[in-house]
Amino acid sequence: MKEPLYKALAAELRREIRSGRLRPGDKLPSKRALAEEKKLSLMTVTGALELLEAEGCIRTEERRGYFVADAVKPMLLPDPPPEPERGAESGCLYDFKSSHTAVEGFPFYTWAKLMRETLSEKDDRLLAAIDPKGVYELRAEIAKQLGLMRGIVCEPRQVVVGAGTEYLIGLIYQLLGKSGYAFESPGYTKAAKIYSRLGASLSFIPTDSEGIRADVISDTPSIDAVQVTPSHSFPLGTVTSLERRRELISWVSGREGRFIIEDDFDSEFRYSGPSFPSLYSLDHSGRVIYMNTFTRTLAPSMRIGYMILPPELVSLFEREFMIYSSTVPALEQYVLARFIADGAFERHLSRMRRIYRRRRDVLIEELSSFGEEIEILGVEAGVHLLVRLCGGQSEREVVELARSKGILLSGISEYMPSGADPGLFGDAIVVNFAGVCEEDIRRAGELLRSEKIL
């Protein structure tokens, strides 16, 4: 809407006042002066001033003119917080901290081609409201994929697509209406943060070499729901054992109203070791929500996640949650559905698996030169591994020395609730290699040796 001139002028004056350039009590230029300065009619200027007066932004004084009202406080923004240190910005050469993905591996042109095709074909369907669960074609492809790759039996009707894991967590919290949530410690702290912001009370459960301690969960009656990453935990990189998975299932089916949220993090990047059935497929009580995202397999900017709801929650969702609109644009959903159907997704996955496996192998080779000083864990899957410090250095020393030499690492303690005991892991370094090419991994390894960082 083209706003009339007097409003444009009012907005301009308001900006002067809000920004603090005009302060409470300051006198405004006379109407005539304003009219001349702005090349506007007296009427326009009067209109603007009357509007501001009506807003209580300025006051008029008999025969003295207009003044900025005393009530007016300029709204000044606080100083921006210090930038979170990132590879590039902090003049750091090798970033093993930020969770990058190897974007160069993304088949951008295939994707763009599918987008152009979809754009030229779908027209109105791209504009019409979407099923709150997501576009059917995409949910059908997801269900099919899960059957092939994860042995998960589900129907498109059970699939809910959403703008990333963080959004889905919000939905899950509303669906379960539970208060007591448990998480792996150390673990993916972000998820826990989100639940607690939503009002959940958190328990952090220690993990051992088989995964989260199911016995501790059973001993904690306040726990209603447990979120776990059985395929590959972060930061430990543990693959939950079959035995432990069974214990978790018997916990969840042991009492009404318990739930497990299975975040199948990193299941796509398995290099070695057994692939155990997902908790979802082990569960017969219908109390496991399966959750995964395309963000890590496609690109960070693709906020497309999904969850598989067990029957009970499907009907709850269909009764109560159909008021929500799908948070992922129709275009992305149709394109991703095609991307999967054409087999492009599977081809992309195996390409990424090759890239990451090579980076992992080079990293292990570099680290192995440190012999007894360290122990390397969590190498079976994913894009990060854990380096236990057995040489008596503290992770803090290592992280800081490394940073001073241009290598960004993080300590395992960053992923523990404050005050939690490090358990059997002691001091350890998390090495996130997804975003660092082989050459840089070698150079970083050289630096670690020459500078005696490890």
Next chain:
Amino acid sequence: MKEPLYKALAAELRREIRSGRLRPGDKLPSKRALAEEKKLSLMTVTGALELLEAEGCIRTEERRGYFVADAVKPMLLPDPPPEPERGAESGCLYDFKSSHTAVEGFPFYTWAKLMRETLSEKDDRLLAAIDPKGVYELRAEIAKQLGLMRGIVCEPRQVVVGAGTEYLIGLIYQLLGKSGYAFESPGYTKAAKIYSRLGASLSFIPTDSEGIRADVISDTPSIDAVQVTPSHSFPLGTVTSLERRRELISWVSGREGRFIIEDDFDSEFRYSGPSFPSLYSLDHSGRVIYMNTFTRTLAPSMRIGYMILPPELVSLFEREFMIYSSTVPALEQYVLARFIADGAFERHLSRMRRIYRRRRDVLIEELSSFGEEIEILGVEAGVHLLVRLCGGQSEREVVELARSKGILLSGISEYMPSGADPGLFGDAIVVNFAGVCEEDIRRAGELLRSEKIL
């Protein structure tokens, strides 16, 4: 990952069992039989059966073979709920109920062109992680627009882009950490539902011809935050008076920690009457969050909303909320930024305003033929209006008679908390005309007359 054959077979059998086609206690075919039937080696079949046994899905009996485990319960989905009645589906001719938009007005080819251009130019930036607040270019355009159209002074840094109002409500709830939220009654019930699912306690505040009753808010100490739609309320269509806006501002600045969430619903579609300054621009205490969406102005499938945070919340967001990922894909954000910058958005808005104004005028003309029987309210803005029934009919009678004749209407009571008193409005019909073309509005009017529905 191409799963090995034995896994594919295991998945197939699992499906049989989960779907209930194979029931607990059923005997499975012998290995040999399976091998022949599926054209697989005995080893593959054995692998599959051992996996299923490990999962506890089947059990083996000495010399008798494999049986479906008794623990196994097939996970059967509940019957789908009855479809919510919709125009098309219920054989209804004229849908004045669903909140459609006039999709035909969307400049799809301009949009698609911008998308193709952005796709071909931006490459990597489309894949890289986005600022949690959204793409800067878009936030800058939004801030500029708000200055021009709504006299709102804000910086891109205050703008947070998110996948629709519903998602932003979740963020607001976490940002404010308040418990007592108040809403207009009657009003946009969906928002209230979402807050209450998140754990908020709700108050429903009666509204009068000037807007929400600020005096009632002041008399309710439990209220921490009020969400209002001052530009055009739904369903009443009230434009909040300047006086009432001032009362709301003095309430919010009257005590620490109070907030107003200004949902600037329908501000883009104003046909007549004064355009009052937004609450955000009237507020000097930094306690108003301004919120709006492009969903209604562009298309239902475009889940792009935004909010303007006051300084205090900007710093909170920058301290605590930067862990969230932007929920809107980079592509959509870059394209929308261009769409606004090129002036295409403003051209689109005035086209839509013309379309909706014509529909509104035709509707009013049709309704005016009912003279004293009805009173028409809320015509100054938006894409719906309110018809008060003065002829003694109940809204229920009218809605049901109309539906039986193929006209979908809704009664005002649907937008009130159960048990709330209808206030000064009595029985009234909400007429949502966004999705009905002029000809159909005339035909519907004819029908209303000939069938004596009003």
